[in-house]
Amino acid sequence: MTAHDDTAAALLRSHRRRRRIRRWVAIGTLPLTLAALLVVGKILSMYAFAHQSITSYVVDDFAGSESAARGQEFLNWFEPYKAPYNIGTALAGAEELPAARAELERALDLATGLEVCAVRINLALVVERMGDAARADGDGAAAAELYGEALTLTVETPEECRSEEAQQQSPDPQRDMSDTLDGAEDRLKQKQQEQEQEQQPQEPEEQEQEEQPQPSDDKLQDLQDKLNQGTQERDQQQGDDPGGSGTDKPW
The missing domain is CATH 1.20.58 (Methane Monooxygenase Hydroxylase; Chain G, domain 1)
Structure with missing residues (x-):
């Protein structure tokens, strides 16, 4: 065997050794690659579920909002409070208040x-x-x-x-x-x-006033008309003022 043949054989063995190393490196890093892909996929899915939950809530689709929020629960390592928060908010919009309270209390423990x-x-x-x-x-x-x-x-x-x-x-x-x-x-x-x-008990004077003769039907109607007018004006003011006596919508 000539020197040239020896060199070629050594080069071939070197290439084979490099291929084996690359293969084992690829096998060794495969779990890390899969984990990275899983994390990226999880982040993207979390954003997708969160966006769907919010957009559904805005258009009063509370069932859709709750369903999307429940998709945030699986392996939520980043913001664990977000799923119960969004679920509770959606349930509140649907007037399922006790269930909404339970979810929001769970969110508060995680926040x-x-x-x-x-x-x-x-x-x-x-x-x-x-x-x-x-x-x-x-x-x-x-x-x-x-x-x-x-x-x-x-x-x-x-x-x-x-x-x-x-x-x-x-x-x-x-x-x-x-x-x-x-x-x-x-x-x-x-x-x-x-x-x-x-809740306070009535005073004797108040009881005496209740026993007094009731006003006529015409007077009662006048009083009812005035009360209705005052209620409408108050409702209009509350519509302009979120800090009125009405309860705010959860957000």
């Missing part, structure tokens, strides 16, 4: 830092709406208790939630967090006070 701001606001709004429902059903004691719970949630919201940084992370930039908290606090205090007054 950290400024993430708690929107969760606490929505949770307080849901509890307030539960109080409104109890009041409409004539359960004054439950309504007063729920208003108190909602007020506690609002008052105990961290001061950092009023910062510009928190506002930048708000799910609805058009609604100011600080104004929302202030409006909710004033509204809940008023509702709680009204409910407590309704």
Whole structure:
């Protein structure tokens, strides 16, 4: 065998050795490659589910919003609070208030830092709406208790939630967090006070007034017309003022 043949054989062995090394490197890095692809796919799917949940909520498709939000639950390592937050918000839009409260409370346990701001606001709004429902059903004691719970949630919201940084992370930039908290606090205090007054026993003078002769039908109709007019004016004012006595929509 000539020197040329020896060189060719050595070169061939070197190429074979390099191919074996590349093959083993490829096999060794395959799990990392698959993991990277899984992470990228998960991130993209999370954005897709979140976008679908938000867009469905905006058009009042609460069932679609809830369904998309539940797609965020699987292996959500990055923002674990987001799935129950979006689910709870969608359930609140559908007036499934107890279930919405349970999901938002789960989200609050998972949220950290400024993430708690929107969760606490929505949770307080849901509890307030539960109080409104109890009041409409004539359960004054439950309504007063729920208003108190909602007020506690609002008052105990961290001061950092009023910062510009928190506002930048708000799910609805058009609604100011600080104004929302202030409006909710004033509204809940008023509702709680009204409910407590309704629960107080009547004084003898009030009972005597109830026993007095009732006004005629014509006077009652005049009073009803005035009340209806005042209600319409108040509703118009509340429509212009999100901080009115009505309860805000979760966001």
